[in-house]
Amino acid sequence: MATPLTADRLLKALHDEGVTVVEVGDWRTHNRNKVGVFGPVNGSMVHHTVTKGTAATVAICRDGYADLPGPLCHGVIAKNGRVHLVGWGRANHAGGGDPRVLDQVVAEDYDTRPTPPTRGNTNGVDGNARFYGWECENLGDGNDPWPAAQYNAIVRVQAALCRAHGWTAKSVIGHLEWSSDKIDPRGFGMPALRADVAERLTHPASWSPDDEAPQSEEDTDMTPAQEALLKKLAADVAELKKQQAVAPWAYRNAKLDAESRAAGRRIPDMHGRIEQLQTTLDALTKAVAELKNRA
Incomplete structure (x- = not known):
């Protein structure tokens, strides 16, 4: 368990990890704290938005809609890799989920995936208090691509949070691993994402995979x-x-x-x-x- 990062500590962690950040309006104080607590936090959750277009996606994730007020996450990870911070504190992103999954994330004790959830949004435990949430711009149909810049940003954001809290990559889960009635994120596997986050955590925050690309005398002068x-x-x-x-x-x-x-x-x-x-x-x-x- 951990106390949530302050907005300033979050910004520093993201910048140190090489994330391009866009601060949206009053994101530092935009939250749902009046209806419930935020923290202690135990992990970070990845979602897809089922939307198209960065501006519209950021707007709905910040403001929400009639049945679900915003913010709907803490940050929106756009197709171009920019991370738009829309809120800090409690956010309507995780909903209810399986308490067994929460226990496994807290202990960081599971194989490649947590136990498949059997509880969902209506009968699960409160995840909005326990997880950071990141909405990733994608239609979620399995066909909409995940550009390299966007996927790289997803990895960096999760690594930044894990590094700041001293967590391993097993503190990062997808919404589908938390709630039995969710399918996001769709288009890449969470075990693969965790493996990439774990690899990143073995290097300094400033590390880029290109820094250690194998080279030889024959190919150093040519791409x-x-x-x-x-x-x-x-x-x-x-x-x-x-x-x-x-x-x-x-x-x-x-x-x-x-x-x-x-x-x-x-x-x-x-x-x-x-x-x-x-x-x-x-x-x-x-x-x-x-x-x-x-x-």
Whole structure:
């Protein structure tokens, strides 16, 4: 159990973790504390919004609607990876859930998933008091993509909270793991997300996966795409040279068939293609050599 972070501590934790934050209005004091407590907190919960468009999503998550007043979470994680903070304190996001799941999260004691919940929003224990909540902009239909920037932000936000509280990744759950009548988030697996959060927690908060990308002397001067293009050009040149060597023989044969004559007519064009590819290959090779000499 832990005392909820203050708004200032949350901002610092998110910024330290490399999260791009957008502060929405009076988010620091926008909450549902008048109807119930917030804390002690035991974990962080991930949701999808079933909405499209960041502006509309942020508005509804901040303000809520007639039957469910806002805030509906603490932050909205948009498609572009920006995290819009809309409230701090008690928020209407978790609803009722399974007390066995809460016990497992408190103890951080379960395998790859908590026990499947058998209680839901109407007959479960209060989750709004015990979990931070993060709504992620997504239609939730299993087809709407999760851009890398957004998924990366989800991982960073959860890692920031775990790091601040000294939790492991097992304090991060999805709404579907809490309540028997929920399916979110849909489109990625919570065990995989927890694994990515756990990996991040083995590094400093400022860490980026790109910082430790494997490199060798051969590829330090080229991106993978550039290296692949260079290899493809070399293969194309080799193949065209092979075809060029065969085609003239067929062209000179006294008993030419239709296919051989067609191949012969392609020889001038093939020569041009070879010269063009060879020129490009030579230029790329020269550029790579110059980069290595400067290194």
